[in-house]
Amino acid sequence: MIPTPALASFPEAVAAQARGDYASALKLYRIEAQQGHIEAHTNLGLLYEKGNGVAQDYKEAAKWYRLAADKGSAAAQNYLGLMVEDGVGVKQDYKEATKWYRLAAEQGYAAAQINLGVAYMNGVGLPQDKAEAMRWYLRAAEQGDANGQYNMALAYSRGYGVQQDFKEAVKWYRLAAANGHASAQNNLGTMFTTGRGIPANRVLAYALFNLSAISDPSRENKAAANRNGLAASMSAQDIESAKELTLELKQPGNLLKVLDAQSSAPVAN
Numbered sequence: 001m002i003p004t005p006a007l008a009s010f011p012e013a014v015a016a017q018a019r020g021d022y023a024s025a026l027k028l029y030r031i032e033a034q035q036g037h038i039e040a041h042t043n044l045g046l047l048y049e050k051g052n053g054v055a056q057d058y059k060e061a062a063k064w065y066r067l068a069a070d071k072g073s074a075a076a077q078n079y080l081g082l083m084v085e086d087g088v089g090v091k092q093d094y095k096e097a098t099k100w101y102r103l104a105a106e107q108g109y110a111a112a113q114i115n116l117g118v119a120y121m122n123g124v125g126l127p128q129d130k131a132e133a134m135r136w137y138l139r140a141a142e143q144g145d146a147n148g149q150y151n152m153a154l155a156y157s158r159g160y161g162v163q164q165d166f167k168e169a170v171k172w173y174r175l176a177a178a179n180g181h182a183s184a185q186n187n188l189g190t191m192f193t194t195g196r197g198i199p200a201n202r203v204l205a206y207a208l209f210n211l212s213a214i215s216d217p218s219r220e221n222k223a224a225a226n227r228n229g230l231a232a233s234m235s236a237q238d239i240e241s242a243k244e245l246t247l248e249l250k251q252p253g254n255l256l257k258v259l260d261a262q263s264s265a266p267v268a269n
Helices: 008-019 024-033 037-051 058-070 076-086 094-103 110-122 129-143 146-158 166-178 182-194 202-215 224-229 237-248 256-264
Strands: none
Touching: 008 024, 008 037, 008 256, 024 037, 037 058, 037 076, 058 076, 058 110, 076 110, 110 146, 110 166, 129 146, 146 166, 146 182, 166 182, 166 256, 182 202, 182 224, 202 224, 202 237, 202 256, 237 256
């Protein structure tokens, strides 16, 4: 990517955007964009796409993303890919979407690596190649990206593009769960419930379902239902222990330590 000169207004624009002063951010980004600041183009695209500080305008968003993408911005390439894939503000074109994902992915942009992996996994915009999908998921996962780690776990748990391997699935679910991924926390809870890839432990399973439900209380997340269903087969003492364990799991950087400590403790089944 072509280096962007550091201009005085850009940090001010970012700060304004962060505090919700979108009108000031818009004004400052425009000044920077006129002077060729690539990421100012990208951020203008975000403001137009979300309708922050300006009327929502997908075509205008795509215009700004394309300006930055053409100059090598990985973030803009990924955002433009998403718009092209969905046909929002531009003509829908799955093949073109994968072109933009690849450009960003090859720069190491984790979200684009995942999007490209999904395209390969589903055969959308390019020939289906599950092994290639896994390669891109792995590149994102190895950067510590929670979505990449989750996709690795899901593939191993279901045998998508790899031989089914519950132990490997647990490994990646643990990492994604530690990164705050609510679905990974829920799925890891399921692994502890069934004993697939790891010794069954209902207290840990309940705690992980509980943590997931707290992380993402939306209807789409089935963790609360899984927790409540599991509770029917647990003693009041075990439920109380699981609730206390949830508080430990919630502490930043603590999840893997707690899981490891509990793995060597007496198992509640």
